[in-house]
Amino acid sequence: MTELIDLVLLGMLAITALRIIFLKDLFAVVMLFGIYSFLSALIFVNLDAVDVAFTEASVGAGISTVLMLGTLALTGRKEKTNNHTTFLPLLVVVITGAALIYGTLDMPPFGDPDNPAQQHVAPRYIQDSPQEIGLPNMVTSVLASYRGFDTLGETAVVFAAAIGVLSLLGLPKHEKAAIESGLKSHLVLRVVAKLIVPLTLLFALYVQFHGDYGPGGGFQAGVIAAAAIILYALVFGLPMATHVIQPTLLKALAAIGVLIYAGTGFASFFLGGNFLDYNVLASDPVAGQHIGIILIELGVGVTVFAAMLSIFYAFAGQAERANIQ
Amino acid sequence: MILESISTILLILGAFFSLTGAIGLFRFPDFFTRVHAASVTDSIATILIIFGLILRTDFDLVTVKLLLILVFLLFTSPTASHALAKSARHGGLLTLPEIRATKKEDCSS
Numbered sequence: 193m194t195e196l197i198d199l200v201l202l203g204m205l206a207i208t209a210l211r212i213i214f215l216k217d218l219f220a221v222v223m224l225f226g227i228y229s230f231l232s233a234l235i236f237v238n239l240d241a242v243d244v245a246f247t248e249a250s251v252g253a254g255i256s257t258v259l260m261l262g263t264l265a266l267t268g269r270k271e272k273t274n275n276h277t278t279f280l281p282l283l284v285v286v287i288t289g290a291a292l293i294y295g296t297l298d299m300p301p302f303g304d305p306d307n308p309a310q311q312h313v314a315p316r317y318i319q320d321s322p323q324e325i326g327l328p329n330m331v332t333s334v335l336a337s338y339r340g341f342d343t344l345g346e347t348a349v350v351f352a353a354a355i356g357v358l359s360l361l362g363l364p365k366h367e368k369a370a371i372e373s374g375l376k377s378h379l380v381l382r383v384v385a386k387l388i389v390p391l392t393l394l395f396a397l398y399v400q401f402h403g404d405y406g407p408g409g410g411f412q413a414g415v416i417a418a419a420a421i422i423l424y425a426l427v428f429g430l431p432m433a434t435h436v437i438q439p440t441l442l443k444a445l446a447a448i449g450v451l452i453y454a455g456t457g458f459a460s461f462f463l464g465g466n467f468l469d470y471n472v473l474a475s476d477p478v479a480g481q482h483i484g485i486i487l488i489e490l491g492v493g494v495t496v497f498a499a500m501l502s503i504f505y506a507f508a509g510q511a512e513r514a515n516i517q
Numbered sequence: 518m519i520l521e522s523i524s525t526i527l528l529i530l531g532a533f534f535s536l537t538g539a540i541g542l543f544r545f546p547d548f549f550t551r552v553h554a555a556s557v558t559d560s561i562a563t564i565l566i567i568f569g570l571i572l573r574t575d576f577d578l579v580t581v582k583l584l585l586i587l588v589f590l591l592f593t594s595p596t597a598s599h600a601l602a603k604s605a606r607h608g609g610l611l612t613l614p615e616i617r618a619t620k621k622e623d624c625s626s
Contacts, residue, residue: 378603384596391589 197238205231219269222260229253242407243331246399250415255500258422262507266514313338325481327404335409336485340468343488344453346411347495351450354499357506363439364430364509378427385427392420400493404482410489414496422504430508442502449495456487520572527569534562547613548605556598563590 208228215221229252236245300307317334325333335343396417403409425433457468465472470484541554567587574580611619 377607378600380596380603381600384592387592388589 194238198235201231201235201238205235216271217269218264218267218271219261222257222264225260226253226257229256243329243335243409246407246412250412250419254419255415255422255504258419259503259507262504262511265511266507324478325485326478327482327485329403329405329407331407332403332409332485332489336488337468337470337481340457340488343492344457344468347450347453347492350499351446351495354446354502357503358443361506361510363443363502363505364434364512365439381427385423389420389424392423393417396420400489401486403489404485410492410494411496414493414498415500417493417497418500418504421501425504425508430505430512434505437501439502439505442498442505445494445498446502449491449493449498452491452494453488456484456491460484524569524572527565527572531562531565531569534558534565538562547616548610549602549612552598552602552605556595559594559598560591563587563594 205228208224208231212221212224212228215224229248232252233245233249236242236248300309304310317330317338321327321330321333321338325337327333396413399408399416400410400413403413421433421437424436456470456473460469460472461467463472468484468488470481471477473480473483535558538555538558541558542551545551545554564587567583567590571580571583574583
């Protein structure tokens with residue numbers, strides 16, 4: 193039964209991808225990208241990878257769709273006609289595809305318990321993490337503790353992406369006398385948005401601090417909180433949103449998140465452990481692990497929130513400037 | 518046992534309404550009728566499917582979470598359809614009778 197569901201979902205994924213290639217209307221392409229992400233999220237759920245599915249749904253379908261729409265507002269929604277010959281690119285794609293398919297021939301069988309991936313470090317995580325870290329959600333133990341270095345790198349990547357976008361586009365200026373914009377005529381939308389925004393922020397906090405016990409964590413929580421503010425900005429206008437959360441604050445927050453993460457690493461360093469070895473943070477190693485994981489998840493959440501929101505501010509600020517001119 | 522069969526009926530009904538909504542989305546002639554088909558069936562299908570799922574829980578925290586999801590969807594999905602239709606109207610899209618009326622005026626004048 194699960195295999196049948198997998199096959200149907202993969203088929204729909206392939207159809208969506210083909211449609212994306214051949215469509216010229218970029219607005220529809222962005223919408224199809226969202227559908228593509230939701231389909232992948234469903235496949236991840238079917239594979240019991242709920243944390244990944246959660247991330248895919250919130251990042252892939254949620255935030256990136258909004259960011260791509262923000263880009264379309266700047267660039268226009270029609271794809272330019274391509275005058276290049278298509279033979280050489282096709283050849284490259286066919287050769288690469290053939291090489292990849294040839295590569296899969298040596299892959300171990302799908303879902304086999306004797307696969308190298310299941311034999312290498314996974315058994316240790318599964319057997320020892322309840323004693324060593326004691327979190328019910330093993331994914332968080334691996335992500336935040338065993339693989340803390342990798343997650344630090346990922347957080348730094350998000351931070352670097354925000355810096356890149358901001359140095360290219362710049363944040364909108366915080367203006368005292370803001371121009372009224374937003375969807376003034378949409379009364380229903382405004383009322384419902386007022387209801388939804390605080391609930392979404394509450395849900396983000398739940399995801400942030402419940403990540404130790406269920407699916408969730410800093411990445412998803414940061415994105416959900418950013419989505420709440422983006423909804424506010426879309427309905428009530430960018431100037432209102434920059435009044436609530438100022439661009440300068442976002443710049444600081446993006447750096448503070450990475451600092452919290454790296455600072456936790458240095459704290460364990462100075463208390464006599466290795467970098468990001470949380471055992472020394474409290475007298476009891478397991479309690480130390482819990483403190484360390486909560487701290488670094490907080491760092492991840494703050495950075496992701498600030499990075500996503502400042503990228504949105506940068507795009508929306510450009511679009512607003514283009515509208516005024 | 519009874520709960521399970523009621524839940525099965527609710528789930529099948531929900532799936533049926535989703536399907537009719539999808540068919541309507543494809544077959545209806547213009548934008549407004551399509552949004553109508555999608556949004557109305559969406560609401561009833563959400564209610565049916567979530568209640569079908571609630572009957573299969575042990576009436577604990579999962580039930581509460583499902584109810585919260587239901588409330589959230591009942592707020593957002595009609596709002597989204599409303600915003601969609603209103604923006605289309607605002608952008609100058611006409612309904613089918615209006616298009617016919619303007620065509621007749623063009624012919625008679």
